[in-house]
Amino acid sequence: MATTMRIAAQRASSRALAQMVQSRGMATEKQIFNQIQSTKNISKITASMKMVSAAKLKGDENRLATAKPFNLWAQSITGEPKVVEDADFSELPQKTLVVPLTSDKGLCGGINTFITRSVKEIVKKTSEEGKTVDIVVVGDKGRGQMRRQFGEKILVSATEVQAPGSYALTSTLASEIMSVAGDYDAICIVYNSFVNAAVYKQVYKVVTPFVTEGEGESLISYEFEPSTKSEILNDLGEYLLSSEIYEAWMDGAAAEQSSRMTAMENASKNAGEMIESLTLQYNRARQARITTELIEIISGASALEG
Amino acid sequence: MSTPTTFWRLAGMSYLQYVNKASAVVVNALKEPAKSQALARMEYSFNKSVWEAGTQGKKVPMKGA
Numbered sequence: 001m002a003t004t005m006r007i008a009a010q011r012a013s014s015r016a017l018a019q020m021v022q023s024r025g026m027a028t029e030k031q032i033f034n035q036i037q038s039t040k041n042i043s044k045i046t047a048s049m050k051m052v053s054a055a056k057l058k059g060d061e062n063r064l065a066t067a068k069p070f071n072l073w074a075q076s077i078t079g080e081p082k083v084v085e086d087a088d089f090s091e092l093p094q095k096t097l098v099v100p101l102t103s104d105k106g107l108c109g110g111i112n113t114f115i116t117r118s119v120k121e122i123v124k125k126t127s128e129e130g131k132t133v134d135i136v137v138v139g140d141k142g143r144g145q146m147r148r149q150f151g152e153k154i155l156v157s158a159t160e161v162q163a164p165g166s167y168a169l170t171s172t173l174a175s176e177i178m179s180v181a182g183d184y185d186a187i188c189i190v191y192n193s194f195v196n197a198a199v200y201k202q203v204y205k206v207v208t209p210f211v212t213e214g215e216g217e218s219l220i221s222y223e224f225e226p227s228t229k230s231e232i233l234n235d236l237g238e239y240l241l242s243s244e245i246y247e248a249w250m251d252g253a254a255a256e257q258s259s260r261m262t263a264m265e266n267a268s269k270n271a272g273e274m275i276e277s278l279t280l281q282y283n284r285a286r287q288a289r290i291t292t293e294l295i296e297i298i299s300g301a302s303a304l305e306g
Numbered sequence: 307m308s309t310p311t312t313f314w315r316l317a318g319m320s321y322l323q324y325v326n327k328a329s330a331v332v333v334n335a336l337k338e339p340a341k342s343q344a345l346a347r348m349e350y351s352f353n354k355s356v357w358e359a360g361t362q363g364k365k366v367p368m369k370g371a
Contacts, residue, residue: 143362151360159365161352167329168370169350171322176354176368231312235321242322 029285036278043271049107050264057197057257063164064194064250071247074240077219081193081203081248084118089125091206093185096133097155098122099177099245101191101252102142104160109259111192111200111252112141118190118202119146123153134184136177155180165249167242173249174242185209187241191248192255198262200255207244210237345371 027035100119102112119135126133135150137143140159147154158173181187186208193203210218212230224232310316314324326348333344353365 147360147362151357154357154360154362156354156356157362158352158354158368162350166347166350168326168348169352171326172350172368172370173352175320175322228311231310231315235312238321239325 027281027285029282029289032278032282032285036275036282039271039275039278043268043275046264046267046271050261050268053257053261053264057254057261059164060250060254060257061194064247064254067247067250071243074243074247077240078205078207078244081205084121084190084202084204087121087204089122090129092122092126092131092133092188093208094131095184095186096122096126096131096206097136097177097181097184097187098133099136099138099187099189100142100146101189101245101248102137102139102145103252103256104140104163106141107260107263108141108256109263111256111259112139112145114202115142115190115192116145116149118204120149122188122190122204123150133188136180138173163253165246165253167246170246170249171242174238174245177245178238178241189244189248191252192259193251194254194258197258200258203251205244205248207241210234 098119100115102115123133133153134155135146135153136156136158137146137154138158138161143154143157143159156176158176161169177187186206188204188206190202190204192200194200210233212218212233218233314321319327330348333341333348336344349371351367351369354368355365356363
């Protein structure tokens with residue numbers, strides 16, 4: 001009678017110990033196993049996303065390679081794109097329309113956050129000099145991030161843009177921008193520039209409308225025919241904006257894919273490390289369980305003998 | 307503004323509209339399969355919404371080929 005009570009007490013205490021461990025919040029073997037399984041699934045998804053991004057990056061790089069020479073003439077007019085980092089934006093005129101190019105889809109690393117930060121810099125530095133900016137945001141992620149800080153400055157937003165872009169897309173975007181850019185002195189396009197598969201940087205370019213007569217007349221060393229210069233400059237201005245946005249768009253798309261590739265690779269690596277440490281925990285929990293069972297059996301057997 | 311002399315302005319089109327229409331005509335002159343590939347490349351779609359004092363307006367789908 002005493003021995004059976006002793007066995008029961010020992011069994012109860014070991015079970016109570018196991019339950020205490022559970023209720024204290026330390027993961028049981030089953031919970032760790034579930035965690036390992038879900039982390040393995042996630043690492044499969046991130047690995048496949050990385051493959052998809054790598055394939056898409058190839059296409060985007062090819063499109064960028066054709067877009068750059070397409071836009072070379074425009075760079076001789078507006079100058080090369082300038083790096084946002086440590087820029088003072090002093091060349092921006094009194095009223096600027098800022099056009100940040102962001103992505104619609106997430107899981108792309110930091111590209112959209114960097115663009116939002118660049119726009120914040122522009123707003124800060126121009127307001128210090130008494131200038132004003134308004135924003136036409138392209139991309140859902142940028143819209144979401146900028147609506148909190150610059151909601152009143154946003155004029156138009158363009159979201160759910162079908163990828164990949166084309167000249168037809170960017171000329172439509174340019175037309176939309178020009179329809180609201182009536183009384184702005186310049187348009188500042190902010191976007192990510194693709195450097196290589198691991199590096200991208202934020203750049204901006206300022207597109208000013210042509211001055212048709214008076215001082216500062218644009219393209220003064222050229223003769224224009226057959227139409228009048230002012231008409232041609234109107235058309236050229238439209239084409240200039242669409243060409244600049246086209247190159248910026250292709251650059252930004254390549255940067256987005258490279259950033260997504262890097263982000264997914266890091267996610268897979270972190271998931272792999274998590275799986276390793278969880279597996280060690282799981283084995284420890286499994287061995288603890290087996291030891292507990294052995295103790296139960298042996299103490300039960302020794303109680304019977306004794 | 308003086309009366310325009312270029313025919314697209316007289317028709318009420320902007321230069322970009324004219325250029326895109328002209329390139330669509332050129333693409334339609336291609337032979338298959340280049341034609342359908344080029345036409346597929348010219349498609350675009352996005353949603354535009356006008357913002358009023360910090361609130362987003364209704365989304366207007368813009369589409370084209």
